Structures are given as structure tokens and as C-alpha cells.
Amino acid sequence: MNVLAYLPYAVSFWIFAMGCYGLVRCRNLIAAVLALAVAQSSTYVLLLSIGFHKQAGAPIFSPTNPVGSPAVDPIVQALTLTDIVVGATVSALILALSIQIHRRTSCIDPERLSPMSE
Amino acid sequence: MSTTFVRLVPAFSVAVPLMAAAVLAPFTRCCTRAVSSVVTTVACGLVLGMTLFLLFYSSAHGTIVHWMGGWEPSHGTAIGISFAVDPMGAGLAAFVALLVLCATVYTWIAVDLVGTLLHVLLLAFLGAMCGYALTGDLFNMFVWFELMTAAAIALTSHKIEEASSISGAINLAVTNSLGGFLVLFGIALLYGKTDALNLAQIGEALAKQPIDAALTASFALIVCGYFVKGAVAPFHFWLDDAHAVAPTPVCLLFSGIMVQLALYGVARIYFGAFAASFAPHVCAIGGLFLGVGIATALLGALMAYAQRHLKRLLAFSTVSHSGMFVAAIGLFQPGAIAATALFIAAHGLVKSALFVCAGTYLNRFRSLDECVLGGRGREAPANSAMFLIGGVALAACPPFAISVAKAAFDRAMDARGLAAVSLLMALVSAIDAGAVLRSGLHITFGIGNAQDTGISPREEEPETIGDHLESTPWTMLAVPAALLALALWLGVDERIWHGIERAGAVFVDRHSYVGAVLGGHSLPLPDASGPKQTAVSLTLNLSATALAIAIALAGLFRHRIPRQLKVASRPFAFLRNLHSGKFADYVAYLMVGVAAYGCWLVVALPR
Numbered sequence: 018m019n020v021l022a023y024l025p026y027a028v029s030f031w032i033f034a035m036g037c038y039g040l041v042r043c044r045n046l047i048a049a050v051l052a053l054a055v056a057q058s059s060t061y062v063l064l065l066s067i068g069f070h071k072q073a074g075a076p077i078f079s080p081t082n083p084v085g086s087p088a089v090d091p092i093v094q095a096l097t098l099t100d101i102v103v104g105a106t107v108s109a110l111i112l113a114l115s116i117q118i119h120r121r122t123s124c125i126d127p128e129r130l131s132p133m134s135e
Numbered sequence: 136m137s138t139t140f141v142r143l144v145p146a147f148s149v150a151v152p153l154m155a156a157a158v159l160a161p162f163t164r165c166c167t168r169a170v171s172s173v174v175t176t177v178a179c180g181l182v183l184g185m186t187l188f189l190l191f192y193s194s195a196h197g198t199i200v201h202w203m204g205g206w207e208p209s210h211g212t213a214i215g216i217s218f219a220v221d222p223m224g225a226g227l228a229a230f231v232a233l234l235v236l237c238a239t240v241y242t243w244i245a246v247d248l249v250g251t252l253l254h255v256l257l258l259a260f261l262g263a264m265c266g267y268a269l270t271g272d273l274f275n276m277f278v279w280f281e282l283m284t285a286a287a288i289a290l291t292s293h294k295i296e297e298a299s300s301i302s303g304a305i306n307l308a309v310t311n312s313l314g315g316f317l318v319l320f321g322i323a324l325l326y327g328k329t330d331a332l333n334l335a336q337i338g339e340a341l342a343k344q345p346i347d348a349a350l351t352a353s354f355a356l357i358v359c360g361y362f363v364k365g366a367v368a369p370f371h372f373w374l375d376d377a378h379a380v381a382p383t384p385v386c387l388l389f390s391g392i393m394v395q396l397a398l399y400g401v402a403r404i405y406f407g408a409f410a411a412s413f414a415p416h417v418c419a420i421g422g423l424f425l426g427v428g429i430a431t432a433l434l435g436a437l438m439a440y441a442q443r444h445l446k447r448l449l450a451f452s453t454v455s456h457s458g459m460f461v462a463a464i465g466l467f468q469p470g471a472i473a474a475t476a477l478f479i480a481a482h483g484l485v486k487s488a489l490f491v492c493a494g495t496y497l498n499r500f501r502s503l504d505e506c507v508l509g510g511r512g513r514e515a516p517a518n519s520a521m522f523l524i525g526g527v528a529l530a531a532c533p534p535f536a537i538s539v540a541k542a543a544f545d546r547a548m549d550a551r552g553l554a555a556v557s558l559l560m561a562l563v564s565a566i567d568a569g570a571v572l573r574s575g576l577h578i579t580f581g582i583g584n585a586q587d588t589g590i591s592p593r594e595e596e597p598e599t600i601g602d603h604l605e606s607t608p609w610t611m612l613a614v615p616a617a618l619l620a621l622a623l624w625l626g627v628d629e630r631i632w633h634g635i636e637r638a639g640a641v642f643v644d645r646h647s648y649v650g651a652v653l654g655g656h657s658l659p660l661p662d663a664s665g666p667k668q669t670a671v672s673l674t675l676n677l678s679a680t681a682l683a684i685a686i687a688l689a690g691l692f693r694h695r696i697p698r699q700l701k702v703a704s705r706p707f708a709f710l711r712n713l714h715s716g717k718f719a720d721y722v723a724y725l726m727v728g729v730a731a732y733g734c735w736l737v738v739a740l741p742r
Contacts, residue, residue, distance in 0.1 A: 033316070040309060040722045049305075049718070053312055060319045067327040093326070096274055100319060103281040104312075110288050111308050114301045121298045131716035132303035132376040 025066030032059035046115040046125040050108050057104045061097050068093030141192055142201040145218040148185040148228065149266040152178050156258035163250035171251035172243050178258055179236040182265060186229035189269075194222045194634060197657025198641070198648065200271070211653050213333035219271030219652050222638035223476060227392075227399060228268040230480055233621075234391045234487060235261040237614050238384035241491060244608040245498070245599040246384070253293060253382070260286040260388065267396055271652055273322050273408075274332045276400065280318065283393065284311045284364070290385040291377045294596065302716070303380035309718040310373040313725055314363025321357035324349050325408065334407035335652035338645050342411035351740050354409055354420075355733045358401055362728075365397035366457045368431040369728040372714060372721040375438075378450035382598045383494025386446060390453040390490060391483035395460065399479075402464050402472060406643050410467075417467050419739035423732065424465025429559060431458030434710065436566035440690070441707045443505040445493040445574060449486065452529070452567045456482050459560050463544055466551060473639030474543035477625070477632065481536030484622040485528045488615035489571060492522040495611045496578065498597040498604045505574040510581025515607055519579040521615045526575050528622055530568030530683035531561070531676040533668070536625035539632055541679075542672035561679040568679075569686025576687060583691025 036056025043049045068090030076091035078084045119125050155178035159171055193199050199220040202208075206215025220228075235257055242253060263286055267279035288311075292304035326332060328349055329340035341350070363370040374394070378386050405413070405420075413420060435455025442448040456478075463475040495518045497503050500511050512519035528535035541564070545557040577583055597603050625631050641647060651657040713724075 029320075033320075037313070037722055037726055040313075041719045043719070046305070049309065053309060056313065057316055060316050060323070063320060063323050067323055092332070093323070096323075096326075099274075099278060103278070103285075103315070106285050107281075107288070107308060107312050110285060111305060114288075114292055114305055114308075117292075117295055118298055118301045118305075121296070121301075127302075127305070127718060130298060130302040130305075132299045132306065132380050 025062060025069075029059045029063040029066070032056070032062060044126050044128060046111070046118065046127055049127060050111050050115070053111070054104065054108060057100070060100055064093045064097045064100070141199055144185050144189055145199065145201045145220050145269050146203065148182050148189070148232075149262050149269065151181050151185070152258045152262035152265065156255045156262065159251055159258070160255045163252050163255060166251050168248060168251070171248070171254045172239070175239045175254040175258060176236065176243075179232055179239050179261065182261060183229060183232035183236055186225055186232050186265065189220050189225035190222060190229050193220055193225050194638070198651035199225075199657070200652050200655070207655075208653050213331065213336045213653065216275050217271040217333060217652055218269045219335070219648065220269050221641050221648070221651075222634070223399075223472075223642040224268045224403075226476065226480075226635075226638060227396065228265045230483060231261065231264040231268060231392050231396075234388055234483065235264075237487060237491075237618060238387050240610050241384050241387070241494075241614050243610045245601075245604060246382070247598055247600045249293065249295075253290075253384075256286055256290050257384070257388075260290065264392065264396060268399070271334050272332055273325065273334055273337065273404070276403075277315070277318055277322055280364070280397075280400070281315050283396075284308075284315060287311070287377075287385075287389070287393065290388075291381045293382045293385065294380065294598070297380070297596065300380040303376040306716070306718045306721060307373045307377045310370070310721050310725060311364055313722065314360045314370065316360070317356045317363070317729065318360030321353040321355075321360060324353035324356070328353070333652065334404065335649040337408040338411055339649055339653070341408055344412070346412050346416075346741055348737075350409075350412060351736050352733070354413070355729075355736045357404055359729045359732050361397045361401045362427075362461075362732075363397075363725065364394065365401070365461070366394045366431075366454050367398075367427055367461055368434050368454075368458070369724045369731075371431065371435070371454045371457070372724060373718075374454060375447050375450040375714065376716055378453075379444060379447045383490055383497070386449070386490045386494070387487040390449065391487040392479075394453060394457055395479045395483065398457065398460050398464060398475075402475075402642070405467065406645060407648060410643075410645050413740070416740050420736070421465040421467060422739065423735050425462050425553075425556065427732075428458045428460075428462025428465060429556065431455065431461065432560060432563040433458070436563045436570075437707065438710055438714070440566055440570040440573075440686075441711060442570070443574070445496065445503045445505065445508075446490070448505075448570055448574060449489055449493060452571065453486060455563055455567050456486075459544070459563065462556065462560070463547065466547055467643070468547060468550075469639040469643045470543065470550070470636070471547035472642055473632075473636045474540055474547055476639060477536060477635050478540035478544060481540050481622055481625055482529075484618045484625070485525050485535070485537060488521060488618040488622070489525040489529070491611060491615045491618070492518050492525065494598065495607055497595060498599045498611070499607060501595060501597055501603050503595055505577055508578045510578070512575075512579035513581075517612050518607055518615075519575065521612075521619060523572065523575045523579065524619055525615070526568050526571035526683070526687075527680060528619065529564065529571055530680040531564055532680040533673060533676055534623065534626045536622050536631075537564075538673075538676040539626050539668060541676055542668045543632070545672050545675065546669075557675070561675055562682070565679045565682035566686055568683035569690065572683055572687035573690035577691060583688075583693075
């Protein structure tokens with residue numbers, strides 16, 4: 018069994034756990050957005066490691082790298098790209114909401130905000 | 136009719152709302168209410184027409200498959216992205232379109248649209264939910280799921296001037312994003328094992344492989360991720376915060392269909408991909424689903440009963456119904472799936488009607504607090520009457536459709552020797568409906584003492600333009616009336632249940648799905664004709680209704696109940712404290728939940 022083969026999974030899990038830890042402990046909404054982005058980057062690591070092949074180049078074929086030569090999986094790269102776009106949307110939304118909440122209450126500490134009180 | 140045309144309909148039922156949203160979006164400031172209402176209503180109507188056509192066509196001729204851009208499979212390998220429309224998916228999409236249409240009609244008069252942004256977001260939400268229900272590709276499903284989340288965040292923070300509203304939206308954003316990441320983890324692991332993203336293709340590949348750790352992990356991650364949006368304990372915490380602050384048409388869509396779509400995703404992926412490997416271990420997975428289903432149902436019902444904020448009360452009732460749906464899906468058997476489908480439709484109709492009635496109280500009397508509203512319901516008699524009818528319908532009172540769904544649910548449970556679960560679920564729905572009836576009776580007739588929870592009553596901003604409404608506009612009465620009438624019709628018409636039963640049989644049949652998607656030949660639906668209601672289930676449903684009324688009266692006259700008979704209120708305080716409104720807590724519960732689900736599946740499934 019090759020321990021190194023499991024390394025990307027461990028790294029991915031670690032990044033996700035750190036992102037969640039950041040969300041649990043953060044006292045600032047901007048930090049929460051960053052923690053969410055950290056948690057999301059774990060999905061990039063996992064996706065790219067799944068498409069990885071040893072000694073394979075980028076999936077771009079040219080005369081020096083002819084069709085049929087080994088290449089990493091382009092589909093997971095496309096998935097990662099889509100995932101980044103999704104993440105950017107959600108980050109933008111939460112940041113916009115944070116600005117608005119700061120305007121209303123001049124406070125961006127999630128511990129002091131609640132949907133139950135005004 | 137040419138099949139080329141039929142195969143384009145699924146694509147158009149997603150493209151039409153998204154294009155309408157794109158057309159409206161640049162003109163949110165200058166477009167008038169009338170123009171925007173007409174565009175939105177026509178778009179919703181078109182989608183409803185197309186999805187109903189898909190429903191009838193796929194019921195008659197089998198699954199409809201559309202390959203985007205004409206990228207058909209080559210040598211049995213999927214290359215492109217497919218929409219695979221079976222009667223269950225088409226029916227759900229039609230139900231989505233119906234509810235969005237109702238939400239749009241609700242906004243015709245007086246509701247504050249913020250320019251016309253509300254309509255734009257509703258259309259984007261409709262497109263996302265339809266795409267999600269119709270797609271046959273796992274990653275495509277994830278993208279629609281995330282679009283749903285993004286639209287949901289924006290819709291929840293509709294009242295952007297209120298800090299509470301924004302904070303509810305942020306709770307939704309954080310928890311649902313984490314849920315989305317979990318789903319993506321699961322999809323990535325599945326792709327790593329099968330080199331496929333098409334659901335049928337994944338199912339074919341997994342059928343040839345033994346179960347291993349990656350497969351179990353991917354199933355656990357996908358289930359947990361979808362259960363976040365599906366509001367299953369302990370992932371449900373965002374739901375009541377979002378419902379408490381979201382505008383009424385949005386609550387209608389969240390409770391009516393969005394939460395249930397997530398559970399549909401779990402069932403769809405199980406039957407499409409995992410069923411081949413996990414079929415021998417269905418009891419282990421079913422045990423998990425049954426356990427969390429019962430826990431969620433009880434928790435939701437108790438919390439609903441402890442609320443006096445109408446929207447929160449209804450939101451917790453949705454949580455408890457989510458638990459019932461999960462318990463039924465956990466049987467992984469066609470009858471139970473059909474029962475769940477009818478239950479989802481019936482519950483969606485009734486719950487939406489209740490939310491609209493609650494919204495009318497807010498717009499008329501500037502409050503959603505049962506105590507503040509006490510006795511004022513007389514000023515809006517039609518609305519109050521519909522609220523009470525909705526409460527009775529929620530208690531599975533015949534002939535409303537929930538009773539038919541409950542009867543089918545009981546039959547499926549009985550067949551597995553789980554009659555005790557049916558009794559427990561009858562109790563749960565009685566508590567749920569009891570909470571709704573208690574607040575309805577107190578608001579309408581002012582009888583009894585409302586609960587004293589130590590929270591001072593507060594006013595809320597109505598959703599309408601201006602201060603508050605002097606009289607209820609006809610749109611706000613027509614929508615719940617139509618929804619309740621539909622719930623009645625679904626329960627009375629014999630053909631509905633038989634149609635759903637056949638759709639359930641197709642839904643669980645992986646081989647016919649694979650044949651339609653990869654082989655290009657659809658089989659017509661099998662025949663089914665189970666009994667609709669039996670004397671036992673009728674008695675059970677009627678006693679649940681009676682129990683609900685008793686529970687409502689007990690809540691109203693609790694000061695007259697002898698102290699010894701009162702249920703201790705300590706657990707309520709504990710449960711209430713868990714729902715803190717802080718997303719940091721919710722993320723912690725989410726991690727604990729993922730660990731617990733993962734441990735159960737790792738222990739119960741072979742490694």
C-alpha cells in the first residue's frame with residue numbers, strides 16, 4: 018500500500034477541517050467568508066488529485082505533445098473551475114450582506130447578531 | 136408528434152425561466168410592476184405547461200432523454216450532459232412550477248418587489264429547481280443545487296434593511312455552502328471510482344465493483360450534504376432562521392419544495408448509482424434513515440409546538456415532515472417512494488397555503504406573534520378560516536391528500552413490520568397540526584391563554600409597500616384557496632395515486648433508467664393498482680386529527696391542566712438553546728452530524 022497515494026485525501030480533509038474550525042471560532046464576518054473559502058479549497062485539492070496521473074502532461078495536445086500521449090484528466094479541471102465560480106458567487110453574496118449588516122448595526126461580529134432579535 | 140421536439144422540451148423548461156430572468160434583470164429599476172408581473176407569470180405558466188406535458192408524455196411513453204448539444208453516447212459511454220426525465224422528475228418539476236406560479240400571483244398586488252428584483256430571483260430559483268429535478272448528470276445536478284442555494288440566499292435577505300433578515304441569510308449561506316462542499320466531495324470520490332458523471336453510467340460501473348471505503352465515504356458525504364438542505368437533524372438549524380426572516384412567497388417555496396428536492400436528490404442518486412452495490416445492505420442504510428427520520432420528526436414537532444412566531448412554527452413543522460419523508464425513503468421500496476412523492480406534493484400544497492395565510496396576518500396586523508395576534512383573526516375571517524382548514528389538513532384528516540399519502544406510508548411500514556413507526560408518525564403529525572391549530576384558534580377566536588415564554592411581543596415590518604393593508608387583496612386569498620382545493624383534489628381523485636404508484640415503480644428501476652439513457656430505448660410504465668385507503672388507515676388518520684385538536688386545546692387551556700399532567704418544560708428549554716441563531720454553533724453541529732453518519736455507515740456497511 019502506498020501511503021503517499023492517500024496524502025491528497027488527508028490534505029483535503031485537513032483543509033476542510035481547518036475551514037470549519039475557522040467558521041466556528043471566527044468573530045468577524047469577513048473572516049467567516051475567508052474560512053468558507055478555505056473550506057472550499059479542500060474540494061479543489063481533492064478534485065485535482067483525482068484527475069492526476071504520474072508523468073502526464075497538461076491535456077493540451079500539440080506537435081510536441083501529440084494526441085494519445087498521457088495527460089491529466091481535463092474533466093476534473095473543468096469541475097474545479099465551475100466550483101470556483103460557484104464559490105465566488107457565494108462569497109460575493111455574503112460580503113455584500115456583511116457590508117449591509119455593518120451599515121445597519123456597525124458591527125460584524127457574528128456572535129452578536131441573531132436572526133431572532135432586531 | 137416528432138420525438139425531436141419532445142426531447143427539446145426539458146431544455147426549454149430550464150431555459151425559459153433563466154432567459155426571462157436575464158431579460159428582466161437589467162431593468163429592475165425602471166420596469167413597472169405590471170410588466171414584470173406579466174413576464175414572470177407568463178414564464179412560470181410556460182414552464183408549468185411544458186413540465187405537465189413532460190409528465191404526461193413520460194407517463195405514456197417512458198423516460199425522455201435529451202443530450203445537450205446533441206452529444207449522444209458513443210458505444211454505450213456517455214460523453215455529454217443528459218436530461219433524463221421520468222414521471223417522478225417531471226412531476227416534481229411541474230410542482231415546482233406550480234408553486235413558483237402561486238408565489239408570483241401572491242406578489243401581484245401590494246407586495247414590495249424591491250424594483251423587480253424579487254421576480255428576477257424567483258425566475259432564477261425556478262430555473263435552478265427545474266434543472267435539478269430533470270437532470271441525469273451528477274455534476275450538473277450539483278451546479279443546479281448551488282444555483283438554488285445562491286438564489287435562496289438572495290431571496291432570504293429580501294428585507295435588506297433588517298439586520299435579523301441578513302443574519303438569517305448568512306446562516307443559510309454558510310451551512311448550505313458547507314453542505315454543497317460535502318456533496319462535491321462525494322461526487323469527486325464517485326468520479327474517481329467510476330470515471331463517469333452520468334448517473335446511469337455511474338450505476339453501470341458500480342454494479343461491477345465491490346463495496347470499498349471510497350464508495351461508503353462518498354455515499355455518506357452525499358447524504359450529509361443533501362440532508363443539510365433537506366433539513367434533517369442535526370443539519371436543520373438554518374431552516375427556521377431563514378423562514379423566520381424570509382418574505383412569504385420565499386417561505387412558500389422553501390418549505391413547499393426546496394427542502395424536499397434535496398431529499399429527492401438522495402433518493403435519485405441512491406437508485407441511480409448506489410442501489411447496485413448497496414442493495415444487499417439496504418437494512419443498514421434504512422436503519423440510519425429511519426433513526427434520523429424519527430429523531431428529526433420528533434424534534435421538529437416538539438419545537439413547532441414550543442413556538443409562537445407563526446413562520447418559525449410552520450418551519451419546524453416542515454422539519455418534522457422532512458423526518459417523515461426520510462423515514463419513508465429509508466425503506467427503499469417503490470411503494471414507500473410513491474407514498475413519499477404524494478406526501479411531498481400534499482404537504483407542499485397545505486404548508487404553502489398556511490404560509491400565505493401567516494403572511495396575510497403579517498401584512499394586515501404587522502405581527503407574526505401568536506400572542507399579539509390573539510383575537511384579531513376575526514378581522515380577516517376568510518384568511519383565518521383557511522388557516523384552520525390548513526391545520527386540519529396537516530393532521531392527515533381525510534379527504535385531504537395527506538391522508539392518502541399517510542395511508543400509503545402506513546402500508547409500506549406495515550409491510551416491513553414497522554407498524555410502531557406509523558403510530559409514532561401519526562403522533563408527530565398530530566403534535567404538528569396541534570401547534571398550527573392552537574395558534575389558529577387563538578388568533579381567530581382569542582380563546583385560551585397563549586404561552587408565556589418570557590419573550591416580549593414584538594411588531595414586524597410587513598412585506599407590503601406602505602404601512603399595513605386595510606383589507607386583504609384578492610391575490611392573497613386566491614392563492615391559499617387554490618392550494619387547499621388542489622390538496623383536496625389530489626386526495627379525492629383515484630387516478631392520482633395510481634399514477635404516482637407507477638412513477639414510483641419506474642423511479643426505483645435502475646435497469647430501465649440505464650436502458651433509456653445509454654441504450655436509447657424507453658420502456659412504457661408498468662401497471663399498478665394498490666388500494667388507496669383502508670379502514671385501518673382511515674381510523675388512524677381520523678384519530679390523529681382528533682388528537683391534534685385535543686393537543687391544540689391543551690395548549691390553549693394549559694393553565695387549567697393539573698400540574699402533575701403537564702409535560703416538563705425543561706427539554707423545551709434545552710432544545711430551544713440548541714437553536715441559538717449563531718452559524719458557528721450550526722457548523723459545529725454539522726461536523727458532529729457528519730462524523731456520526733459516517734461512523735454509522737462505516738460500521739454498518741462491509742469494508
